[in-house]
Amino acid sequence: MAETEFDIIVYGATGYTGRLVVEYLNNHYGPRDDAPTWAMAGRTQEKLEAVRDEVGAPADTPLVVTNADDPADLEAMCARTKVVLTTVGPYQMYGDNLVAACVKTGTDYADLCGEPAWMAEKIAEHGEAAKVSGARICFSSGFDSIPFDLGVMMTQKAAKERFGQPSRKIRGRVRAMAGTFSGGTAASLTATMKAAAKNPGIINVLRNPFALAEGFDGPGQPTGMVPMYEADLDKWAAPFVMAPINTKNVHRTNFLLGHPYGKDFQYDEMMLTSPGEAGKKMADAAVEMMKNPFGAKPPKPGEGPSKEERENGFYDVLFVADGPDGENLHFGVKGKYDPGYGSTSRMITETGIALLHSDAEGGVGTPGAFLGEALVDRLQDHAEIQFAAEN
Numbered sequence: 001m002a003e004t005e006f007d008i009i010v011y012g013a014t015g016y017t018g019r020l021v022v023e024y025l026n027n028h029y030g031p032r033d034d035a036p037t038w039a040m041a042g043r044t045q046e047k048l049e050a051v052r053d054e055v056g057a058p059a060d061t062p063l064v065v066t067n068a069d070d071p072a073d074l075e076a077m078c079a080r081t082k083v084v085l086t087t088v089g090p091y092q093m094y095g096d097n098l099v100a101a102c103v104k105t106g107t108d109y110a111d112l113c114g115e116p117a118w119m120a121e122k123i124a125e126h127g128e129a130a131k132v133s134g135a136r137i138c139f140s141s142g143f144d145s146i147p148f149d150l151g152v153m154m155t156q157k158a159a160k161e162r163f164g165q166p167s168r169k170i171r172g173r174v175r176a177m178a179g180t181f182s183g184g185t186a187a188s189l190t191a192t193m194k195a196a197a198k199n200p201g202i203i204n205v206l207r208n209p210f211a212l213a214e215g216f217d218g219p220g221q222p223t224g225m226v227p228m229y230e231a232d233l234d235k236w237a238a239p240f241v242m243a244p245i246n247t248k249n250v251h252r253t254n255f256l257l258g259h260p261y262g263k264d265f266q267y268d269e270m271m272l273t274s275p276g277e278a279g280k281k282m283a284d285a286a287v288e289m290m291k292n293p294f295g296a297k298p299p300k301p302g303e304g305p306s307k308e309e310r311e312n313g314f315y316d317v318l319f320v321a322d323g324p325d326g327e328n329l330h331f332g333v334k335g336k337y338d339p340g341y342g343s344t345s346r347m348i349t350e351t352g353i354a355l356l357h358s359d360a361e362g363g364v365g366t367p368g369a370f371l372g373e374a375l376v377d378r379l380q381d382h383a384e385i386q387f388a389a390e391n
Helices: 016-028 045-054 071-078 096-105 116-133 146-163 183-198 201-207 243-256 276-290 307-312 339-356 373-382
Strands: 006-011 038-042 063-065 081-086 108-110 136-138 169-178 228-230 235-239 266-272 314-322 328-336 363-365 385-389
Touching: 006 016, 006 071, 006 339, 016 038, 016 045, 016 183, 016 339, 038 045, 045 063, 071 081, 071 096, 081 096, 081 339, 096 108, 096 116, 096 136, 108 339, 116 136, 116 183, 116 201, 116 243, 116 363, 136 339, 146 169, 146 243, 146 314, 146 328, 146 339, 146 373, 146 385, 183 201, 228 276, 235 276, 243 266, 243 363, 307 339, 314 339, 328 339, 339 373, 339 385, 373 385
Parallel strands: 006 038, 006 081, 038 063, 081 108, 108 136, 136 363, 169 266
Antiparallel strands: 169 314, 228 235, 235 266, 314 328, 328 385
């Protein structure tokens, strides 16, 4: 990778999640000889200075004022760094010019996108050009979809060790989670629904589990949208709001790596409630919540959980892999901090640092396809996320 002024630029540093990324970088990768060099980017000098001071970053932290509407300005910014971390969403509204700039300049890119229709569009638009320029465009580098993408990858590694072959079917089950949504998440879903209303073809992308697999059409998949009692776990399972993007990223990683999970691989995600009638009622309520997951008054962009809520948050995901003789393997991914923001800010930062050390070829990919176990190791060592077989 060519020499640049910076290793990482945080684009959108003055936003809610952007300042969490800056805070994490400053606290964990402050002035050290082996630390990456980084800068904060945003629209106004004054806001950048305020966030720099608010998170306690050094007064000489580089600040890059960038006009998001000027492609030449974005290209100039990208040319100064090896990696751009962007928290500026909805990406279908604000991401086009930045992705194009990174592809043109050969700059690595990581975002927090959970907008599959936009991602499919960018894959088609920039996939070949990114391979030529060497840019690694790494979508979904936060809670959607790193714990799930890498969780399935590590579950399959355990399955191969246990069964001598990959599992043909894995269930992702959220056992527990404490956290809240921010305005950015709500805005992304709203933007996707508005786009689908104007372009019905987007609905087909949202429904297709292989929509990001560039023409590959795999086997039928469980929908994950109908509550069910899972006898082996003695719990009811209900729809999980992040499943539509996470499942697509899991299948894209499998596709990009040459189908190490098999071309007949099946995967679905749901959230577990409890046994008995109470669990069934909770599962039925989750179906209704899926129709309007943010309630009557969704949070506004720039809003999010308090520091106390972020620090008290957590998540616990179980992966159940079917073996060839009816045996199941259980694998867990457990993370500290609010999943969408406290943990996500760590995930995207560690993705950026892992990209600095990666020799993966350019293209439009996923954290799993580009970084794999190298990122798992970083997340376990630095971000308080644990990956472990349970039986």
